[in-house]
Amino acid sequence: MAERSDFVREITPPDQDYSQWYQDVVTKADLADYGPVKGFIVIKPAGYAIWENIQAGLDRRFKATGHVNAYFPLLIPESLLVKEADHVAGFTPEVAWVTHGGQETLSERLAIRPTSEVMVGEMYGKWVHSYRDLPILINQWNNVVRWEKVTRPFLRGTEFLWQEGHTAHASGEEAMEETLRMLSVYHEFLATELAIPSRMGRKSESEKFAGAEITYSVEAMMGDNRALQAGTSHYFANRFAQAYGISFLDQDGTEKAAFTTSWGMSTRVIGALIMVHGDARGLVLPPRVAPTQVVVVPIGANASAEVAEAARRLAKELSSGLRVHLDDRPEFTPGWKFNEWEMRGVPVRLELGPRDLAAGQVVAVRRDTGEKQPLPMAGLAGQVAALLERIQGDLLERATRRLAEHTHAVGDWAAALPILSERQGWVEAGWCGSEACEMQVKAQSGATLRNLPLEQSAPATCLVCGAKAQYMALWGRAY
């Protein structure tokens, strides 16, 4: 019988080397593996099942807000890519190029999509003729490739999976409404499903998406206090419409360029999940996206036939409404199993031994707090469901408190510098709006302007130059 009670030893303590801790969790919790080409990961079943739950949660919200799914081609001709100048300048350095198809050398090289504004713009240009054709509200689930120099599983990959929504509208107001609506959808989704609080705001000019008029983001705080941009929503005004000919005959009889948006969230949020909730023992998954919500472990050195049978019955009963796994492998001790499922982040463990059985109860153990409590077998499904709800709520509450505690309203640079350079948290402070001040923060502290929060308190003076501030800005080191 295998006995290796301390899986934790295999995981580097997060306070010793956070980056190594992250990679250990990814590997030990079996979420992903490294593929043969640098920067390309295999998302293993345990990781992909989380992604499936994320997809379901987002897709439901997209459909509820009137969107439909479609699929656009993987390869984009170079001549098409170059039509929007800012966009091509931003993306060309990281494009993978196809130059040969079968035995033939292509007359024009083709980019593997780094994102699909160009392809979608070209097609919408064909599809839109009249105001009656608008709005178009399409999302697509796909893979994209960006030739990144430094990669990390989930956080930054040469290939990643995501959804990209692309919409076209008759007016700028409507497109802006859409842009902000989808930003809110991301914000609400992160909180409700992933128990991740985030700050919605506008990106500075230097940080916005290549080709966008305005980019909004949701920024989440990781366990090492760094920021992670978890989703973005872009307002393009009619930049792409002009570049790709998306124009329509309006009700007033004049030809107009449409207004477009795009918005995306990727497998990167799996990295956020790990870093927001994970701990020294491994992964901690919020119940709503946990592929397995409850693991049932029969205990006793040799679990008796009676206990084994009761555990089976229990697991089956709970399976009608919850995602349950029964771990009755004879070759592992209960202690080994406890550690393994903790490492894999399963929110609730139910232990069942002979004495529990006699007492008509099970022992429920919370992954997030380690708290143990006996639960009566009678009405167990309801109790466990309530416990999962409580865990989901507690995770969000804890992360929300943490975000607030590590966001420092600091007015002067001397106080802000150590917070940012030593990664004690984020700084929320006035900004004059000049790129010079923005660059100075980066040069001195390594922090970037995360966003200009939608909720703006009255700003006083610029954190850097002391001049009158235009905005309140959120600064932090970022992934």
Place this chain on the structure above:
Amino acid sequence: MAERSDFVREITPPDQDYSQWYQDVVTKADLADYGPVKGFIVIKPAGYAIWENIQAGLDRRFKATGHVNAYFPLLIPESLLVKEADHVAGFTPEVAWVTHGGQETLSERLAIRPTSEVMVGEMYGKWVHSYRDLPILINQWNNVVRWEKVTRPFLRGTEFLWQEGHTAHASGEEAMEETLRMLSVYHEFLATELAIPSRMGRKSESEKFAGAEITYSVEAMMGDNRALQAGTSHYFANRFAQAYGISFLDQDGTEKAAFTTSWGMSTRVIGALIMVHGDARGLVLPPRVAPTQVVVVPIGANASAEVAEAARRLAKELSSGLRVHLDDRPEFTPGWKFNEWEMRGVPVRLELGPRDLAAGQVVAVRRDTGEKQPLPMAGLAGQVAALLERIQGDLLERATRRLAEHTHAVGDWAAALPILSERQGWVEAGWCGSEACEMQVKAQSGATLRNLPLEQSAPATCLVCGAKAQYMALWGRAY
């Protein structure tokens, strides 16, 4: 008010030019559009919604048979691709090659996956060490690229979407069981969800998948009597395991190569759906995969407020269990709407006019037969659900009868030739097993050996050479 009562005029009659009819239906029913690169289509929302239903139906079955999903990288190094000789010989002619990433020229070119046996083989080689690691039962949903010369929307694309299952087992028996299990899953799925009957069987040596020991297929009959290979399931024995090092220490203490399988079904089946059920008026969708199952159309030259309100209420009521669309656009006549929804293949139309309202009924019209029947408003949801079930069953029955009627048990070549060359149907006949006879059929009639049906009646003599037959074989022209 737009009045263009005959959409059908826009669709080429199928008996005049079947291929053009197909392309018209794809375009007019808004299923797909042509992208800027030859062979790459955009799957539009109406087409993609069918694919989502297909995915759901398949994914449920894969999970019920113990499989989990994962995601493997898009790009495969050339050095990896070449390890299995037959496989690389089969696929190299149609591979798209990435030679540049960002500003750098790659030291080794990378293939966009045409299929993932190679990538999966490489990873399974890393993951499998002991018999305890087996079986691995993984599926993935993704896009693949094959540089095809002649392309047709859904039927043959340079890029297409599909699922590819990849499993590894400790024994050949178990791998063969899996291969046949998944073949059966495809067969049952096609019948139950798409109302498409198919013939399961084994491919000949010349038609099997590059690198496979044995390939099985499900073959369906299209409206022009041509065959379409709707899904394949491959048994690799330990060919890939040997090439990619998938070996394990067995219980008996010896090191063994694993046995692997793969199986796939693609967006091609959307083409099959169109051709099996479609007619001169356009698409006919089986209710189970129809994105819209019921369209409610209020009628009367100017639908009164009362009728409009009743239609809204009705649509809302039915929406609780069915996929319902209310078409209350004021700018189109009911006749226009009828034609449009027929073209788009919606299984049931419910018409509601002032007289119907007074009589407490609606008129239900079946897309497949055109049959009209009044249905009482009271208990309508149940009646409509039953009607949809009936349509689903009738579609399968009709297609099954058609397949049987156009499969000819013919013993001699003189009788078989006109059937095959004039595309009157398939021929089921004895085959000696020689490639020479197989090639002769192809050369003379254009037909190929579709498969050797799993249900084998006792064969007599070879259709071609008259020698003693080894198998009963199914011959037909194919897509």
